[in-house]
Amino acid sequence: MVALAQEMETGTLHEQIVAKLRGVLLDGELGDxxxxxxxxxxxxxxxxxxxxxxxxxxxxAEGFVELRPNRGSIVAPIDPVEVAHVFELKGAIEHTIGRLAAVRATPEDRTRIEQAHAELGAHPDPAAYTALNQEFxxxxxxxTHNPVLQQTYDNLQKRVLRLRFVxxxxxxxxxxxxxxHENIMVAFRAGARLDLAERLEEHNRLTGEAVMRRLKREGA
Amino acid sequence: MVALAQEMETGTLHEQIVAKLRGVLLDGELGDxxxxxxxxxxxxxxxxxxxxxxxxxxxxAEGFVELRPNRGSIVAPIDPVEVAHVFELKGAIEHTIGRLAAVRATPEDRTRIEQAHAELGAHPDPAAYTALNQEFxxxxxxxTHNPVLQQTYDNLQKRVLRLRFVxxxxxxxxxxxxxxHENIMVAFRAGARLDLAERLEEHNRLTGEAVMRRLKREGA
DNA sequence: GAACGATATTTTGCATTCAAAAATGATCCG
DNA sequence: CGGATCATTTTTGAATGCAAAATATCGTTC
Incomplete structure (x- = not known):
């Protein structure tokens, strides 16, 4: 079992509860x-x-739970249209990540990215894929060294993570x-901002399309 | 006094409280x-x-309030670095808004946008500016007809609205x-996607720079 | 046996309460 | 008079309590 909700045991108690609860939702313990x-x-x-x-x-507020007045909360049902919208927005952010990361990545960032990429290469099994891909x-x-962007991105990423078939x-x-990813790394190593941006956006688009096909097939 | 927090009196009680409280924060009733x-x-x-x-x-969680364990909550202090980061992310989204709105805007959307633009032209006073600009x-x-994008954008917009000098x-x-804005409208009317995208992004950048200059001057 | 309705049970949303922590300020000592 | 120490008050965070709403249960009728 791969832990999708790798949150740290830190921060206020409230934050910990949010993290734990999000974990329950992301791990699919409670269905849609x-x-x-x-x-x-x-x-x-x-x-x-x-x-x-x-x-x-x-x-x-983050979109994981739906509050129904006087009728309790439910795990937010997956709406394919919304998923498409999440990918669309995520695409815009991926593009920006490319433009900024190519220029701003420190040596430590580069090491971590290379490492994440290498690990993905070493574990080509779908079981390990999601967590490692996430890490990459x-x-x-x-x-990007932009925490606002990072957090927004992370939140969107988590929203698509809820889809079990991802x-x-x-x-x-x-x-x-x-x-x-290999192509992404080529652009990244070369410091090719716009190229990296486009590849990341394209990668997001392709992933999104795969997910949407799956969603349609499963008729969820 | 221009009401910055134009929220509707709708939704669950919880949502109303969040909206009202956000209003208090945005209207600068409680300082930084x-x-x-x-x-x-x-x-x-x-x-x-x-x-x-x-x-x-x-x-x-939205970034308007800072919770200090056992020491109560405060209005989140304005951090110039964070403001810059917000503008950076907002720029990415503005670009996408341009690309999408140029293509997806319905006649009703176009009417509303033209109207908002006209109103801005009719009220060139700084007092009315913020609210009308916001509306535009x-x-x-x-x-864009992408609610996920809209909400994320709106949230970022609200975050910069907190700066009184905006x-x-x-x-x-x-x-x-x-x-x-005039140039934006030219591109919009022509349905020039990429042109519109660039102009919106540029407009965001310039606004952001103006705000950052102001922030630096005030030494907040 | 299915459909309806009355009653009991559970769940929900919010107010209240309570213990612990922090802020306040009163007292003492240098 | 200034600063440290300790008691008092206030505030915070979370558990509990309570009324209203929703859900489940069960008996009744057709």
Whole structure:
């Protein structure tokens, strides 16, 4: 089992609860549209309803939870149209990540990115793919040294992570994806800003299209 | 007094509280870094601390409020570096708004955008500027028909709105800004996607630079 | 046996309460 | 008179309590 919600055990208690709860949602422990068992989660986290509900509101604002007045909260149902919109926005941000990271990446950033890329190459299995891929893109985003961008990007990334089949990526797409990553790395190493930007945007578009095809097929 | 926080009286009670509280923050009623008077706001909104605190956590996640463990919440202090980062990300989104709005705007969108632009032309006073300018850009964002993008954009826009001197824009910049808007409209009317995208991004950059200069001057 | 409706149970949303932490300020000593 | 120490008050964070709403249960009728 790959932990998708690799949050650190840090920050305020509230932040920790948000992180844990997000973890529950991202790991698909509660399916799409499932009722969120407040009482159960309180027991599990060893807290009362007050802080849990605070976390729920935050996650609702982030788009992971849907609050239905007087009818409790549910895991936000996946809306294919919305997923497409998330990818569209993410594309814009990927482009910017490319332009900025190519120029701003420090030697440490470069090392981390190279490392993430190498790990992806070493583990071509779909099981490991999602987490490593996540790490790779996260490292690139970090190289922009723009925390506002990073956080927005991360949030969007998490939103698509909720789709189970992104996790259980198919082997063909994984292979294709790695080829795209190779090209991304070529542009990155060369410091080719616009080239990197375009490749990242294109990679996002292709991933998005794969996801949308899958969504259509599953008729979710 | 121009109401910056033009939220509607709709949605769940929770959403209304978040909106009202955001209004208090955006209208600059509480200065930068000021302690948030929980008790007072509860009185004013006629609610207890529980729902108010839920709203506070949401606004903290959005970056308007800073929660200090055991020391209460304060209006998030303005960090010039962060403001620059917000503008940088907003630039990426403006570009995308341009590319998409040029193609997707419906006749109704076009009417609304033209109207917003005309109103800006009719009221060249800095006092009215912020609200009308806000409306103009909001209308353009809406023309993308991408709610995810719209919401993210709106959130960023609100973050820069917190800077009081953006509200009290200086006349020179207002005039210059309108010229940029004119050019934006030319590209928009012509359906020139990339041209519109570039002009919007450039407009954002220039606004951002004006704000940053102001920030530096005031030494905030 | 299905459909409806009345009643019991659970869940939800918010107010209240309570313990712990921080801020305040009163007292003492140098 | 200034500054440290300790008691007092206030504020914070979270658990609990309570009324209203929704859901489930069950009996009744057709």
């Amino acid at each position: 549209g499932a009722r969120i068992p407040e009482a159960q989660l309180c027991l599990r986290f060893g807290i009362s309803r007050t802080p849990l509900r605070e976390a729920l509101k935050v996650l609702a 893109h996260r490292a690139l985003a970090a190289a 996790v259980n990526e198919n082997p063909t797409r994984v292979a294709q994806s790695f080829v795209e | 870094g000021a302690r948030i008077p929980e008790a007072q706001l509860c009185l004013r909104f006629g609610i207890s601390r529980t729902p108010l605190r839920e709203a506070l956590k949401v606004l903290a 850009h909001r209308a353009l964002a809406a023309a 509200v009290n824009e200086n006349p020179t910049r207002v005039a210059q800004s309108f010229v940029e």
